[in-house]
Structures are given as structure tokens and as C-alpha cells.
Amino acid sequence: MPSKKDAAAARTTTGAAAPARLAVRKTYKLFIGGAFPRSESGRTYVVADSKGQFVANAAQASRKDARDAVLAARAAFGKWSGATAYNKGQVIYRVAEMLEGRRGEFAALEVPESELDEAIDRLVWYAGWTDKIAQVAGGANPVAGPYFNISSPEPSGVVAVVAPSSPALLGLVSVIAPVIATGNTVIVISDAPRVAITLAEVLATSDVPGGVVNILTGSAAEMGPWLASHSDVNGLDLTGVADAKLALELEQAAAETLKRVRRPAAVDWSADPGLAPMTAYLETKTVWHPKGL
Amino acid sequence: MTATISPLSEVTRSDAALRTFLHGLPGVDRVGADARAAGLGTRSIKTTAKAWAIDLAIRMVDLTTLEGADTPGKVRALCAKARRPDPADPSCPPVAAICVYPSMVPTAAEALRGSGIHLASVATAFPSGQAPLKVKLDDTRAAVAAGADEIDMVISRGAFLAGRYLEVFEEITAIKEACGKAHLKVILETGELVTYDNVRRASWLAMLAGGDFIKTSTGKVSPAATLPVTLIMLEAVRDFLDTTGRKVGVKPAGGIRTTKDAIKYLVMVNEIAGDGWLDPDWFRFGASTLLNDLLMQRTKLATGHYSGPDYFTLD
Numbered sequence: 319m320p321s322k323k324d325a326a327a328a329r330t331t332t333g334a335a336a337p338a339r340l341a342v343r344k345t346y347k348l349f350i351g352g353a354f355p356r357s358e359s360g361r362t363y364v365v366a367d368s369k370g371q372f373v374a375n376a377a378q379a380s381r382k383d384a385r386d387a388v389l390a391a392r393a394a395f396g397k398w399s400g401a402t403a404y405n406k407g408q409v410i411y412r413v414a415e416m417l418e419g420r421r422g423e424f425a426a427l428e429v430p431e432s433e434l435d436e437a438i439d440r441l442v443w444y445a446g447w448t449d450k451i452a453q454v455a456g457g458a459n460p461v462a463g464p465y466f467n468i469s470s471p472e473p474s475g476v477v478a479v480v481a482p483s484s485p486a487l488l489g490l491v492s493v494i495a496p497v498i499a500t501g502n503t504v505i506v507i508s509d510a511p512r513v514a515i516t517l518a519e520v521l522a523t524s525d526v527p528g529g530v531v532n533i534l535t536g537s538a539a540e541m542g543p544w545l546a547s548h549s550d551v552n553g554l555d556l557t558g559v560a561d562a563k564l565a566l567e568l569e570q571a572a573a574e575t576l577k578r579v580r581r582p583a584a585v586d587w588s589a590d591p592g593l594a595p596m597t598a599y600l601e602t603k604t605v606w607h608p609k610g611l
Numbered sequence: 612m613t614a615t616i617s618p619l620s621e622v623t624r625s626d627a628a629l630r631t632f633l634h635g636l637p638g639v640d641r642v643g644a645d646a647r648a649a650g651l652g653t654r655s656i657k658t659t660a661k662a663w664a665i666d667l668a669i670r671m672v673d674l675t676t677l678e679g680a681d682t683p684g685k686v687r688a689l690c691a692k693a694r695r696p697d698p699a700d701p702s703c704p705p706v707a708a709i710c711v712y713p714s715m716v717p718t719a720a721e722a723l724r725g726s727g728i729h730l731a732s733v734a735t736a737f738p739s740g741q742a743p744l745k746v747k748l749d750d751t752r753a754a755v756a757a758g759a760d761e762i763d764m765v766i767s768r769g770a771f772l773a774g775r776y777l778e779v780f781e782e783i784t785a786i787k788e789a790c791g792k793a794h795l796k797v798i799l800e801t802g803e804l805v806t807y808d809n810v811r812r813a814s815w816l817a818m819l820a821g822g823d824f825i826k827t828s829t830g831k832v833s834p835a836a837t838l839p840v841t842l843i844m845l846e847a848v849r850d851f852l853d854t855t856g857r858k859v860g861v862k863p864a865g866g867i868r869t870t871k872d873a874i875k876y877l878v879m880v881n882e883i884a885g886d887g888w889l890d891p892d893w894f895r896f897g898a899s900t901l902l903n904d905l906l907m908q909r910t911k912l913a914t915g916h917y918s919g920p921d922y923f924t925l926d
């Protein structure tokens with residue numbers, strides 16, 4: 319019996335025109351708990367390129383997808399926050415490695431070369447910070463008594479982030495990396511679905527445990543209020559919220575459950591981000607320990 | 612039920628008669644039962660109906676702790692939670708019962724005094740049931756004497772699977788007698804009964820022997836409660852009521868962790884047995900983690916935003 323390979327060879331040698339290949343297009347879905355599910359609501363929306371041409375349908379996440387993402391992020395928090403700083407650094411560095419290997423894909427999504435470089439460099443920068451932030455944000459405190467007094471920064475928990483739509487890749491990396499570098503888990507709302515989900519594929523193949531980063535594509539105005547008022551979300555990053563009224567509403571909703579909220583003024587994405595993105599979602603634990611006999 | 616002449620009074624006279632009766636029960640169509648249970652699980656229960664279902668489910672919970680590591684402190688904490696599941700909301704109803712090991716019954720009885728919450732104790736060498744009858748009877752009497760008003764017994768699955776039905780029947784009858792006024796729940800441990808036909812037979816056997824409730828599982832064997840198994844048991848109690856005029860309750864236990872699951876069970880109770888069973892006296896959930904999920908969903912409905920586990924006690 320002739321093998322498939324023989325049959326293929328025979329077809330080529332007979333000179334018959336090979337049928338045109340069916341185009342295989344990517345379905346942009348969500349990224350929740352390490353898996354790529356469609357939206358629970360079944361909704362999609364059209365993504366256009368810079369010239370307004372249709373390029374893809376992306377999943378439009380609903381409040382229930384946001385709820386599922388919180389569950390996934392909470393489930394992942396224990397192990398990720400307990401991982402050693404060294405290990406977290408290795409994992410984030412690995413993300414940079416994977417991103418480096420997929421430059422072509424991002425170039426095809428119209429991400430400029432320079433932005434890609436900066437995004438990779440930023441990951442490496444945060445990878446380096448994982449085992450240094452504790453020394454900078456914590457330390458031994460001098461106290462007037464026979465005690466050791468030590469402050470150590472601890473991750474807050476689950477952080478919901480609204481990512482900026484531009485620069486799509488650098489903006490996304492710059493809001494995700496500081497949150498996970500300090501041991502939090504994150505739920506990101508992005509309205510740049512192609513870049514966000516391609517980055518999700520990078521994360522899924524780079525030892526980031528499932529649930530540590532969850533990406534929802536869709537409307538911040540729709541999902542934001544649910545995440546801002548969710549009692550099991552500990553932090554909120556409003557970097558990507560351009561609408562001042564929405565941002566105010568989200569801040570007010572977050573105040574109800576005493577979330578840590580970050581809403582930076584205009585960000586220069588190429589500049590040194592400083593420590594603020596990392597310390598925003600750290601809480602200080604101070605331990606008093608008796609000294610001597 | 613009074614000892615009137617019924618067609619069923621004859622079937623428990625001998626092992627052979629009992630076997631003939633139990634094996635004469637119609638067989639269960641496994642595929643059909645699974646499909647029916649899955650179909651009923653797709654009903655959408657929202658807003659006011661959901662709020663009603665959640666409150667009913669809370670009132671049906673047998674809040675359970677059956678660990679070797681149980682301490683009096685833990686049992687007291689659980690009893691406090693049973694009285695006021697959501698301390699922040701006085702409109703939240705208490706649960707139906709607390710379910711503990713016999714050694715914890717005195718502690719629980721004291722903590723529940725005056726609350727109207729039932730106190731269930733597992734007995735009869737729970738969870739295996741592998742002990743001599745005398746030990747099982749003493750276990751039961753001790754639990755009742757210590758203040759339990761509900762007894763959760765396990766059947767001897769070994770005897771049942773070997774076909775010694777009369778032995779199982781007589782054991783349940785003896786335990787029922789030892790219970791006195793306490794209600795008897797008979798645990799079939801459906802995860803060890805292998806077939807759905809056996810579940811139906813064991814249900815009838817337990818009801819014939821005088822059980823007030825039939826309960827799916829100990830929670831120590833996987834699979835514990837499943838929708839199809841509960842469906843078969845609900846059919847059995849419905850048919851038993853039609854045949855004998857005596858009403859028996861059903862308690863799925865183990866593996867029911869979410870509000871969504873609990874509501875699926877309630878839909879099934881309504882559709883299979885009828886709304887006469889939608890009452891804590893006739894249907895219970897054996898659960899521990901379920902209660903927190905019910906409370907979180909209840910808070911979500913009341914406040915309009917998602918609640919989190921940080922706002923409720925752990926056990």
C-alpha cells in the first residue's frame with residue numbers, strides 16, 4: 319500500500335496543479351487559568367487594522383468571564399506568591415526569551431521594532447527586580463527595645479488591571495510585569511486583542527503557572543465596575559482608563575472594599591518606570607521578635 | 612405507618628422473598644437516567660427564584676465536619692455558624708442541622724441548645740460499617756443518649772453486594788429501634804454500589820426497613836453524591852409514598868460545593884419527587900464548603916457585587 323508521502327510525491331511528479339491551501343486563521347480567544355476559552359457569553363467583536371480593514375474577530379469578554387478570571391487568579395495566588403523570588407525572576411526572564419523568539423509575529427501585528435525591544439528589555443528589568451525589591455521596600459528597623467524588628471513586603475493578592483491600548487505591547491508588558499514580579503496574580507482587560515492574545519501565547523509557553531496572568535479582551539466600561547467592586551480583588555490599576563468619569567466611578571467602587579488603586583497621570587512608556595508600579599501592590603508585614611534571653 | 616396489611620408486608624419475611632422483590636424492581640436505564648439528570652441541570656434559575664432557592668438551600672444544609680482532627684473548639688465554631696451563617700445579615704436563615712462524630716455530640720448539643728437546629732451524629736462504625744452489630748447498636752445508643760436527634764447510619768455494603776439482603780434489612784431495623792425517637796438516615800454509599808439498579812434496590816431496602824431518610828454517601832468515597840444517583844433515589848421515595856403512604860426524605864452528601872450544583876438538585880427534587888419534598892424536613896444537603904458559596908451568592912444578589920471568601924469564616 320503506498321504511503322501518503324508516496325502519494326504526495328506522485329501528485330507533484332504528474333504535474334497536476336496542487337489545490338490552493340485553505341487559509342488557517344487564528345481565533346483570538348480569552349486567556350483564563352492558563353487556557354484559551356471563548357467568552358462565556360459567546361460574543362465576539364470585529365478587529366480592524368490601522369487602515370480600517372477587517373482582520374479578525376476577537377472574543378468579547380463578559381462580567382462572568384471576569385468572575386471566572388478572578389477565581390483562576392485567586393487559585394493561582396497561593397503558589398505564585400509562595401514561589402521564591404529567584405524562581406519568579408527566572409519565569410519572567412523566560413517570558414522575555416519567548417517574546418524574543420516571536421518577534422516576527424508581533425512585527426506582523428504592526429508592533430514597531432523599537433517597541434518590541436523595549437518590551438523585552440522591560441521584562442528583563444522586572445525579572446531582575448524580583449529578588450531585590452524586598453531589600454528596597456523592606457528592611458530591619460531600629461527600635462528602642464530588645465527586639466529584632468523586620469519589615470517585609472508581601473503581595474496584596476489579585477490585581478485587576480486595565481491595560482492601555484497604545485502602545486499595545488509595551489503598555490501591556492509594563493502593567494503586567496510589575497504586578498506579577500512582586501508575587502501578585504493579575505486580571506488584565508485589554509482592547510488590543512491581537513497583541514494581547516499573542517502575548518498570552520508567549521506567557522502560556524514560558525513557565526508562567528496557569529491563572530497567574532489572565533487576559534480578557536473587551537470593554538473596560540463593561541467589566542471594570544464588576545472587577546472594581548469584586549470583594550475578592552485586592553488591587554486595581556487604572557492606567558489604561560482614558561475616560562475620567564469611568565475612572566472616578568471605578569475608584570469609588572474600589573473604595574468600598576478598600577482596594578489598592580493606582581491611577582498614574584500620563585505615562586512616558588519609554589522612561590524608567592521607577593518602583594511605583596511594583597510597590598503599589600505590596601503590603602508591609604512587620605515582625606517583632608524578642609532578642610537575647 | 613401502622614401495621615396494616617400491605618402488599619409489602621410479605622416481602623421482608625424471608626431472604627428469598629426479599630430478593631425476589633428487590634430484583635423484581637424495574638431496571639434503571641443508565642443512559643436515560645444520566646441524560647434526564649443532565650437535562651434538568653440546564654434549567655436557568657435567576658433573580659427572585661434564585662434568591663428563594665439559595666435561602667431554601669441554606670435551610671437544607673446539614674453542616675458537616677467528619678474529620679479525625681475535629682476538636683470541641685471547631686465543633687463549637689461550626690455550631691455558631693449554623694445558628695447565624697451570615698453574621699452580617701440577620702435575614703439569613705439558620706441551617707437544618709449539624710452533623711458530627713458521636714464523640715463530638717455532647718459539645719454540639721450544648722452549643723445548639725435552644726436554637727431549634729437538629730443535631731445529627733454518624734454512627735454504626737462510620738464510614739466503613741465494618742463492625743459487629745452489637746458495636747453498631749452501642750454506637751447508636753451512645754449518640755442518642757448524648758443528645759443526637761438524627762442518626763446517620765451506614766449500611767453493610769459487603770453484605771448487600773453479596774446478596775444477603777435480609778441481613779442488611781434486619782440490621783437497619785435493629786438500628787432504627789436503637790434510635791428511639793431520633794430520625795434515622797440510611798447511608799447507601801452509592802459510590803460502592805456499582806450499578807444504578809443496586810441504588811434503586813438499596814433505596815427500597817432502606818425504606819422498607821424503616822429509614823426516615825435515604826442518604827447517598829459518607830463523603831469518604833469517590834464518587835460521592837451525583838445527580839443521576841439522587842434522581843433514582845428521588846424516584847424511589849416518590850414511588851414508596853405512592854405504594855405505602857409513608858414519606859421518606861433524601862439527602863445527597865459529598866461533592867456538592869457550589870450554589871449552581873445545589874440549585875440543580877433543587878430543580879430535580881421539584882421535577883422528580885414533587886414540591887412536597889422542597890422542605891428541610893424532607894430534603895437535605897450533606898455539605899461543609901457549600902454553605903460559604905451559598906452565602907457568597909446570597910450576598911451577590913443582595914448587594915449587586917461579587918463577594919469573596921475573605922468575608923466568611925473558613926469552616
